[in-house]
Amino acid sequence: MLRTDSDKLKQLLGQSLTYQGIPCRVIEILADEPALVLRDHRDHKVIQPNQYGDAGDWLPRTFTVAVFNLRRDGFNPDLPELAAFDLLI
8 A cells, every 4th residue: 555745745735736638736745545536627607506505606617536546556547647756756
C-alpha cells in the first residue's frame, strides 16, 4: 500500500492536470483520503444544488478524485500526470 506525504501533496495546489481528458486545475487537497479537488479549466459551468437539492448558482464544474487507484498500489489512472511528481513517502 502506497502512502503520500501531506507536505508533498501541497505542491499540487494550482497545478494543471488532465482528468478523463478534461483540463483541470487543483484547487484543494484532501490529505486524509488522499484526494484532489479539481476545477474544470474550460468555461463549462453547471447548476450547483444547495443542501436541499434545489437548483443554485451556475458554477465551474469540480471533481473530487482519489490520488491512488482502488488497490492503493499505484496512482489513479485517470490522473496520469501524478507520476511526474514526487509524492510518496
